[in-house]
Amino acid sequence: MKAIRKIERKHGGISVDNIEPPTPKEDEVLVQIKNASICGSDIHAYHFAPTHHFIQPPVTMGHECSGQVVEIGKNVTDYKLGDRVVIEPIVNCGKCESCLKGNHHICNNFNIRGMHRDGIFTEQVAVNPKFLHKIPDTLSFEKACLVEPTSVLTHAILDRSDIKAGDLVLVTGPGPIGLLAAQMVKVVGAEPIVVGIYSDEDVRLPLIREFGFQTINTSEQSISEALNEKYGRETVHAVVECSGASPVFQTSLEVVVKGGSITLVGIFANQVEANLSTAVRKEISIYTSFSQDWVNFERAIKLLDEGAIRTEEMVAYYQPDDAVDAFEDAIAKKVPKPVFTF
Numbered sequence: 086m087k088a089i090r091k092i093e094r095k096h097g098g099i100s101v102d103n104i105e106p107p108t109p110k111e112d113e114v115l116v117q118i119k120n121a122s123i124c125g126s127d128i129h130a131y132h133f134a135p136t137h138h139f140i141q142p143p144v145t146m147g148h149e150c151s152g153q154v155v156e157i158g159k160n161v162t163d164y165k166l167g168d169r170v171v172i173e174p175i176v177n178c179g180k181c182e183s184c185l186k187g188n189h190h191i192c193n194n195f196n197i198r199g200m201h202r203d204g205i206f207t208e209q210v211a212v213n214p215k216f217l218h219k220i221p222d223t224l225s226f227e228k229a230c231l232v233e234p235t236s237v238l239t240h241a242i243l244d245r246s247d248i249k250a251g252d253l254v255l256v257t258g259p260g261p262i263g264l265l266a267a268q269m270v271k272v273v274g275a276e277p278i279v280v281g282i283y284s285d286e287d288v289r290l291p292l293i294r295e296f297g298f299q300t301i302n303t304s305e306q307s308i309s310e311a312l313n314e315k316y317g318r319e320t321v322h323a324v325v326e327c328s329g330a331s332p333v334f335q336t337s338l339e340v341v342v343k344g345g346s347i348t349l350v351g352i353f354a355n356q357v358e359a360n361l362s363t364a365v366r367k368e369i370s371i372y373t374s375f376s377q378d379w380v381n382f383e384r385a386i387k388l389l390d391e392g393a394i395r396t397e398e399m400v401a402y403y404q405p406d407d408a409v410d411a412f413e414d415a416i417a418k419k420v421p422k423p424v425f426t427f
Contacts, residue, residue: 130416147207331354
């Protein structure tokens with residue numbers, strides 16, 4: 086079967102290989118992958134950025150997917166053939182202090198699919214059912230493969246921020262996570278305004294505006310100027326940082342209101358320099374948010390199924406053999422979210 090694999094420790098370094106199909110253990114199910122999408126962390130892996138030098142090729146990439154159960158181990162009782170599912174990206178140990186406290190997503194010994202272990206950019210994967218979530222028939226496989234990134238934002242916005250209805254919220258980074266963040270901000274009744282740069286004007290910022298959200302192009306106008314022009318104020322109540330661009334953190338400290346909050350979602354490619362005295366004097370609450378937990382997955386499934394989160398306009402479809410094109414198009418910002426069809 087086909088698999089998109091990272092085979093070299095360098096930029097690119099991927100190959101579409103034929104590998105042996107897995108055989109599920111007695112306590113596993115075999116999932117036929119239907120759709121799988123490229124995440125920002127997959128792009129870091131493709132680049133082989135310093136933040137992802139822990140990856141040891143060869144490894145099958147990917148962790149965002151939807152699929153269907155096609156084989157069941159004899160000890161599995163909660164799933165049946167034909168069940169439609171999505172898969173959690175993090176395999177936890179269940180024994181460490183974090184897991185025992187219920188924080189399985191920040192397990193001290195976690196393995197991330199497509200990074201530490203083989204992932205889901207392939208035709209079939211064997212999975213322990215405790216990492217599966219059933220999806221309703223009303224939710225298409227195409228939309229369901231974005232449950233995982235949506236759950237990242239249900240965690241960030243609902244669990245790891247102080248955002249309330251009526252707040253003005255700056256979302257930095259107009260990529261797929263930024264667009265999902267803006268929609269999640271709207272779900273809680275706050276108003277998002279999304280920040281990008283000149284290279285985002287071809288695809289990303291126009292797409293954000295199609296969703297009905299305000300945008301700021303910082304290559305043309307400062308954030309404070311744009312806020313004053315649009316809202317008659319120079320600060321926001323909260324920032325959701327989705328870009329991973331190091332200078333943005335200092336900017337966030339400057340534009341958030343006294344007593345406001347900043348939630349860091351993006352992975353920074355470089356070290357961050359910031360004047361934390363600003364945060365202290367303004368009593369800014371700074372949250373970090375990583376991945377998601379079981380409840381966040383369930384919330385994301387419901388939001389996508391009900392149409393509260395839209396994804397159709399974000400995606401472009403590729404065949405596995407066109408994996409290099411998919412990654413390079415994402416890097417060039419030609420498409421917001423490449424999705425493979427297996």
